[in-house]
Each structure stands twice: as structure tokens, then as C-alpha cells.
Amino acid sequence: MRDPRRVAILISGRGSNMRALVEQAAGYEVVLIASNKPHAAGLDWARARGLPTWAWDSKGVDKEQWDRALAEALEDHGIGTMALAGFMRILSPWFIAQWRGRIVNIHPSLLPKYRGLDTHQRAIDAGDAVSGCSVHLVTEDLDAGDVLGSAEVPILPGDTAATLEQRVLAAEHALYPRILSEFVKQ
Ligand code: GRF
Numbered sequence: 321m322r323d324p325r326r327v328a329i330l331i332s333g334r335g336s337n338m339r340a341l342v343e344q345a346a347g348y349e350v351v352l353i354a355s356n357k358p359h360a361a362g363l364d365w366a367r368a369r370g371l372p373t374w375a376w377d378s379k380g381v382d383k384e385q386w387d388r389a390l391a392e393a394l395e396d397h398g399i400g401t402m403a404l405a406g407f408m409r410i411l412s413p414w415f416i417a418q419w420r421g422r423i424v425n426i427h428p429s430l431l432p433k434y435r436g437l438d439t440h441q442r443a444i445d446a447g448d449a450v451s452g453c454s455v456h457l458v459t460e461d462l463d464a465g466d467v468l469g470s471a472e473v474p475i476l477p478g479d480t481a482a483t484l485e486q487r488v489l490a491a492e493h494a495l496y497p498r499i500l501s502e503f504v505k506q
Contacts, residue, residue, distance in 0.1 A: 324400035324422070324504045328352040328393075330407040335362020336489060337405035337426055337496055342369070344497035348504040352397045354390060356409050372397065378409060387415040394419075401504055404458060405496070413460050423458035424503060426496050428488050430470055431456055435463035440481040440488065451475050451484060453492045455499040469499040 325348045329338045332355060339362075342350050353366040356378035366373050374393040378386045394402070404425035416423070429439040431454040443451040452472040457465030471491040475484060 321398060322400040322422075323398055324506070325349060326351050326398050327401045327403055327500070327504070328354055328397065328399045329403045329405050330354050330356075331360055331362040331405050332357045332408040333360055333362065333406045335360065335365060335405060337492055338362050339365060340493035341403055341405065341497050341500060342366075342371070344493075346497070347501040348401065352393065352399060354393060356386070356407070362406075383412050384414055387412045391415060391418060401500075402458075403496070403500055410462065411458070416458065416460050420459075421457065424455055424468065424500065425458050425463070425465075426492050427454050427456060427463050428485070428492065430454060430472065431463060431467050438481070440484040443475060444479060444481065444484065448475055451488060453488050453495055455496055455503075468503060469495060471495040 327348045327350050329341055329350055331338050331353065338353060350371065353363065353371050353373045355363055355375040358375040358377050363373050363375060376386060376389055400422065402419060402423045430452045434442050450472050452470055454470040455468045459465040473487045473491050
């Protein structure tokens, strides 16, 4: 039985958005942290907090086989919503079809601008005055699902990709828990 308020967070790295989602959880419960990188720093934080984790190195593993194993872990935990947070892997069409409308992601740009990687440098190079982050539904097309909410931050003179990333990250940590709380009510 899938309960939308039971959330799994998928990470591949440091997991700062995962921490924000756990610490600001309201209206949802984070019941599983899953990763395709067994050494992801965020997993250590989750374990130290006593959160259940699931990890399997996806390197060299057949894509659908990996996705099927993840799907099993999700069903075991009664997950109803998945929140991608720095999850650097494209899920198979099979998986997306199983979970259509129940997977969200945070992206460091004001979508539909700058899908994909290097968003901060691309925004600076374009001379934009404003950047930000977006929470969107995950579909088969990269960073192209409906936008559920976004937050703007200014791009300041002298900004580098690194300084802009820090400012956008702070906005991500405020935006993502708020949007997820609203989303799980649907
Ligand atoms: C963030 O920039 C997020 O927008 C993008 O990946 C990065 C994840 O950072 N999807 P963290 O692992 O949450 O710190």
C-alpha cells in the first residue's frame, strides 16, 4: 500500500537537500534514504540519524535490474513519494511508468531555463541578473516535468559558479521541504 506521505529520498552525494528535507519534514515522513553510490557522504549522515538506508552501486549493473531492486525496496517500506536530491542517475522508462506523478526533483535553475548540468556557469555566462531553483515532477525527459514551485536568487557582480551555487543552495533548502509538504497532500 503506497502512502504519499511516506517519502524516500534518493541521493548520490553530500545530500544537503536530503538533510533539509529530513530536518524540516512537515506533513510527510522520510522513511528511506536510497542511493546508487554506497559511499555517498549523505548516507553516513542518514545512518547516524538512525534513518533506514538502501544502497547498491549502479556501476556496471543493468539499468532495469537496478531499478527493479530499488522498486522492491520502495514497496517494502510502503513508500508513496520519492524525492530526488542530487541523484545523478537517469531512471529507466519502466521505473518512471511505475511511479508516474509520484517522483519529484530539485534542479538548480529557474526551469525551463538551463536543464542539465553546469546551470550556474551557464546563467552567469548568459549575463542573467537572476537565477534560482525549481522543484519539478520527474518524467522520461530530463528536467522537463511540470514545475511545482521555484525560488529566485540574485546573481551578483563578481559571482562565480561556486558563490552562486551557495546562494542557490540556501534557497533550495527552504523551497524543497515547503513544496514537498504541499505535494504529498495530493
Ligand atoms: C543541488 O544543486 C541540486 O539542485 C541538484 O543537485 C545538487 C544536490 O546537492 N539536483 P545536495 O547533494 O543536495 O547537497
